[in-house]
Amino acid sequence: MKLAALSLALALTASAAQAGPRGEDGRPQSAREHGAAQATLPWKRDPFPSTYRPLPRQDALIVDATVLDGAGHRFEHANLLLRDGKIVALSTQAIAAPAGAATIDAKGRWVTPGIIDVHSHDGDFSAPFTSLDAQNSDVSEGSDPITPNVWAEHSIAVQDPSFGRALAGGVTTLQILPGSSNLIGGRSVVLKNVPATTVQAMKFPDAPYGVKLACGENPKYNYGEKGRFPTSRMGNVAGVRAAFLEAAEYRAKWLDYAGGHGKRPDDDLKKDTLAGVLAGDIRVHWHCYRADDMATLFDVAREAGFHIDAFHHAVEAYKIPQLFVANHACAVVWSDWWGYKMEALDGIRENAAFVDAAGACVTLHSDSPWLGQRLRLEAGKALAAGRRAGLAIGPERAIEWITLNSAKVLGLDARIGSLEPGKNADVVIWSGDPFSVYVKADQVFIDGAVVYDRGNPARHPRSDFELGQPGMAAEAE
Numbered sequence: 001m002k003l004a005a006l007s008l009a010l011a012l013t014a015s016a017a018q019a020g021p022r023g024e025d026g027r028p029q030s031a032r033e034h035g036a037a038q039a040t041l042p043w044k045r046d047p048f049p050s051t052y053r054p055l056p057r058q059d060a061l062i063v064d065a066t067v068l069d070g071a072g073h074r075f076e077h078a079n080l081l082l083r084d085g086k087i088v089a090l091s092t093q094a095i096a097a098p099a100g101a102a103t104i105d106a107k108g109r110w111v112t113p114g115i116i117d118v119h120s121h122d123g124d125f126s127a128p129f130t131s132l133d134a135q136n137s138d139v140s141e142g143s144d145p146i147t148p149n150v151w152a153e154h155s156i157a158v159q160d161p162s163f164g165r166a167l168a169g170g171v172t173t174l175q176i177l178p179g180s181s182n183l184i185g186g187r188s189v190v191l192k193n194v195p196a197t198t199v200q201a202m203k204f205p206d207a208p209y210g211v212k213l214a215c216g217e218n219p220k221y222n223y224g225e226k227g228r229f230p231t232s233r234m235g236n237v238a239g240v241r242a243a244f245l246e247a248a249e250y251r252a253k254w255l256d257y258a259g260g261h262g263k264r265p266d267d268d269l270k271k272d273t274l275a276g277v278l279a280g281d282i283r284v285h286w287h288c289y290r291a292d293d294m295a296t297l298f299d300v301a302r303e304a305g306f307h308i309d310a311f312h313h314a315v316e317a318y319k320i321p322q323l324f325v326a327n328h329a330c331a332v333v334w335s336d337w338w339g340y341k342m343e344a345l346d347g348i349r350e351n352a353a354f355v356d357a358a359g360a361c362v363t364l365h366s367d368s369p370w371l372g373q374r375l376r377l378e379a380g381k382a383l384a385a386g387r388r389a390g391l392a393i394g395p396e397r398a399i400e401w402i403t404l405n406s407a408k409v410l411g412l413d414a415r416i417g418s419l420e421p422g423k424n425a426d427v428v429i430w431s432g433d434p435f436s437v438y439v440k441a442d443q444v445f446i447d448g449a450v451v452y453d454r455g456n457p458a459r460h461p462r463s464d465f466e467l468g469q470p471g472m473a474a475e476a477e
Contacts, residue, residue, distance in 0.1 A: 041254055042267055043276030048153060050203035052192055057449035059083045061097040062429065065106035070113040070403040070418035074396040080111060082425040085448035090419050106429055109442065112399055113419055114172025114426030115375050116406035118332055119285070119312050119365035122163050123156035123176055123191075123199070127369060128465060140179035141186065145223050145230060146243050148211055149269035150186035152176045156199045161463035162369035167193045167452045168460070169373040170428040170441040173204065175410055177312075180214040180287040181222045183230065183239045187211055187273055188285060190410055192446055195461040208411040210309070211273055213240065214287040215297060216343050233293070237300060244304040247274030283309040283411055285332075289343040291316035298327050310409045312365060313337075314355075315347040321358030330361035330409045334371070335381035352379075352401060353386025353393060363405040375402050380435030395435060424448075 060082045067078040069090060079095045081088040089095050097103050125139040138155035141147045156176060166174065172193050178185035188210035191202040215236055224231035230239050250271040256262045276282035284301070288294050288311045301308045310330040311317065315338060317324065317331035324331055333355070338347025348354075355362040364379050366372035383398040407417025416424050425448035432439040444452035453459035 041258060041275075041279075042272045043279060043281060048151075048200060048203075050205040051198065051200040052194070052196075052203055052205055053201075054085055054447040055194060055449035055451060057085060057445075057447065059098055059101035060104055060445075060448070061095060061101050062104045062106050062111060062427070063095075065109055065111040065429070067111045067419065068396050068399040068434075069420070070399055071420060072396055072400065074394065078111075080419060080427070082427065082445065082448045085425050087419050087421050087423050087425050087427075089421060104429070104443075108432070110430040110432060110434055110439075111419075112170070112376075112428050112430065112434055113403040113417055114428055114444065114446065115170045115402050116173045116410070116417060117166065117171050117366050117372055117375055117402075118175045118310070118363060118406045118409045119367050120166070120174040120176055120372055121179070121367065122166060122174060122369055122372060123158060123160045124152050124178070126157040126160040127162050137179070140181040142181055142222070145183045145219055145228070145239060146270065147178075147182050147186050148184045148243070148271075148273035150178065151189065152178050152187060152212075153189040153199050153203070156189070156191075158196050158199055158202060159464040160369075161465055162372060163193055164195075164461045164463060165369065166366075166372045167444055168441060168454070170376060170430070170434070170444055171372060172426040172428075172444060172446050172451075173406075173410075173412075173416060174372075175210065175285075177210070177212045177285060180212070180218045183214060183219045183236055184243060184274075185212040185214060187282070190412070194446055194451055204412070208281070208283050209273075209276070210283040210285050210410075211277055212285050212287065215293045216287075216289055217341060218287065237296060240297075240300060241304070243270075244274055244278070244306070247271045247278060248304070251275035251278055277306045278304070280307065283409075285309060285409075286311050287313060289313050289315045290346075291319035293343075295320060295323060298323055298329075301327075309411075310363075313344075313367070315344050315351065317360075317362070318348060318351045318354040319346075321355045321360045324355065324360035325358065330363060330405060331355045332363050332365045332409065333382075334367070335364060335378045335385070349381070349385035350389045352382035353389060353391050356393075356397070356401070357386070357391055361405050361408060363401050363409060376434045377437060378402070383435060395433070398435065 062080040064077050067075040078092050080090050081095050141150045175188050175190050177188045190204040190207035192204050196202045230236050253265040294311050308329050310332045312332040314331040314333050333352050336349045338344050352362045379398050379402045386393045404417035407413040416426050427445040428441050429443045430439050431442050442454050
């Protein structure tokens with residue numbers, strides 16, 4: 001199809017998305033496909049379904065704890081009831097323990113929702129890291145700048161010991177993303193942080209897929225140094241726009257076919273993912289640092305008719321918080337990474353606190369297995385920076401940066417992220433204030449099952465890589 005016709009198809013898609021109703025999260029509702037006849041649309045298929053099953057569990061009543069519920073509240077001497085894998089009740093009044101439930105005395109300890117890492121490479125940038133991985137890592141498909149056809153779950157080594165380390169740090173849910181070498185790097189996958197022998201057994205059932213994109217220096221240099229497109233920031237933008245033009249045409253053909261018109265289009269794995277983005281079914285996670293780049297890409301998304309759920313890293317988000325508010329997007333940031341390359345030069349420690357104070361969504365992420373073990377300390381550092389800047393931020397607010405806000409980024413806030421009745425019983429009991437460096441996770445529950453218990457070595461999940469090593473043998477004695 002000629003460029004003019006492609007532009008017309010894109011304009012019609014964008015116009016329909018902007019003219020129709022939008023949900024509270026800003027996603028274009030009119031872009032979603034409806035009807036049983038459209039169940040065969042390729043971007044709606046899941047050929048690799050979750051086989052996750054909750055681990056054996058016992059109902060539990062946690063009593064006399066300081067509770068941060070993830071929804072902005074702090075409760076002293078509170079009681080929390082977990083039953084059938086769900087949060088049933090949270091109260092400062094007495095709660096009767098059901099028959100057969102375990103009672104856990106949490107006096108002097110703190111309780112929070114399970115921590116959610118929305119940007120992890122555990123499993124696809126797996127430890128132990130070898131010299132061969134430095135050349136050809138499983139985290140990125142380096143053969144082309146546009147690879148929405150690849151899926152992170154097909155690279156994941158479930159025996160990566162980083163999963164267990166993160167679990168000991170209170171992380172119950174992770175989004176595993178492709179790397180940032182490409183303009184469009186491929187699909188993400190959301191995992192429950194449970195021991196498993198297959199990635200399907202870790203997949204969060206019915207969690208929306210995401211797609212990873214990247215702007216700025218990484219794709220520009222990764223391909224420019226090879227003499228390939230793109231070699232500039234304008235090339236980055238042009239490449240993304242062209243990919244969505246083609247996806248809009250592809251999606252239109254499938255919608256015609258689902259409506260009983262025309263012949264069945266050929267499947268195209270690249271365009272499937274991007275068509276799912278245009279339909280609002282696949283969430284957009286964009287690696288980006290500079291404020292001017294992010295502002296441009298908000299415009300690109302508006303032109304193409306899709307919604308950006310989050311900019312990741314977002315080192316200069318504090319410069320444009322109003323754009324995050326207007327576009328219903330979240331800034332996914334570090335507490336203090338800055339200056340290690342030019343586009344990170346203007347990073348400040350107050351980034352998260354300033355974005356939050358402006359009324360925008362913010363969350364902390366790891367991007368590395370080391371930070372993935374200490375996300376609650378990342379939130380603590382961001383909290384401290386905000387306080388030094390004069391902002392009155394309480395722990396009940398800062399915990400949202402790694403729980404409920406993270407769940408919103410993943411489209412899972414109706415199921416996880418806070419200790420509200422009816423939600424999954426993903427819970428952490430801490431030895432004290434979780435933002436303190438002197439505190440550790442005592443017990444971690446996923447769907448009401450104790451997956452980690454600091455005082456019980458039998459509940460310390462071990463990777464195959466660690467079996468038989470002297471340090472692990474000593475711990476088991």
